[in-house]
Amino acid sequence: MxxxxxxxxxxxxxxxxxREYSPSSKVDDIExxxxxxxxxxxxxxxxxxxxxxxxxxxxxxxxxLFRAEDRCVHAFIHGGYWQQLSKxxxxxxxxxxxxxxxxxxAVGYDLCPEVTLRDIVGQVGAAISYLRxxxxxxxxxxxxSSAGAxxxxxxxxxxxxDRLVLLSGIYDLRPLVPTYVNDLVGxxxxxxxxxxxxxxxxxxxxxxxxxxxNETEAFKRQxxxxxxxxxxxxxxxxxxxxxxxxxxxxxxxxxxT
Numbered sequence: 001m002x003x004x005x006x007x008x009x010x011x012x013x014x015x016x017x018x019r020e021y022s023p024s025s026k027v028d029d030i031e032x033x034x035x036x037x038x039x040x041x042x043x044x045x046x047x048x049x050x051x052x053x054x055x056x057x058x059x060x061x062x063x064x065l066f067r068a069e070d071r072c073v074h075a076f077i078h079g080g081y082w083q084q085l086s087k088x089x090x091x092x093x094x095x096x097x098x099x100x101x102x103x104x105x106a107v108g109y110d111l112c113p114e115v116t117l118r119d120i121v122g123q124v125g126a127a128i129s130y131l132r133x134x135x136x137x138x139x140x141x142x143x144x145s146s147a148g149a150x151x152x153x154x155x156x157x158x159x160x161x162d163r164l165v166l167l168s169g170i171y172d173l174r175p176l177v178p179t180y181v182n183d184l185v186g187x188x189x190x191x192x193x194x195x196x197x198x199x200x201x202x203x204x205x206x207x208x209x210x211x212x213x214n215e216t217e218a219f220k221r222q223x224x225x226x227x228x229x230x231x232x233x234x235x236x237x238x239x240x241x242x243x244x245x246x247x248x249x250x251x252x253x254x255x256x257t
Contacts, residue, residue, distance in 0.1 A: 020218035023242035033243035041091035079146030096250030212240035
């Protein structure tokens, strides 16, 4: 059976497909999770020193750098289906990383439909390249959650990255084409295939693929298939869902605080 015939990856019933590719279908209300991102990030931005650096010309082509020691850098790419959220919602993991002596970068990028997904992939690649140039001798880990995991996996194929940590990602974009997710992203079948890391040669670096216990079956299948594709270590986090798993990022990345 080919991937395109996989009924979990490609549900044939349109309503089932929308539900399976809507992570919010597994929680009662998404808003408390988004509010927690914002509130905890605001608290950390008040208590942990950081500087904003521009890596490209786009209005959101900036990253917030919470600097610790220079030997290890962890860059995080936020999710939001390439059309929501910002680096400002991704400050909260910095607390754990900086406490462990690891520099943390929250990467921003422009959103669809103002730019294309291909543009966003290029921006994330530029952000990784910027960090590598600033920290040429550092151990550089790139992580991402949901759409951010897609961006990390895709952009890291062409950049010098030491390891990937991917949370609840989407790695084959083809199932999204006929869904509401694509209304603002604007992919056709060809572009979806070309931008799917599951269909591209693996980056060839150590990778950890992680997902929450309370995810849709389609998202779980996306992760398990990609893990096989890149020969990655995997873990399902008990009790976590698509949105709260990111609060475990330092622990998932192996950081002891």
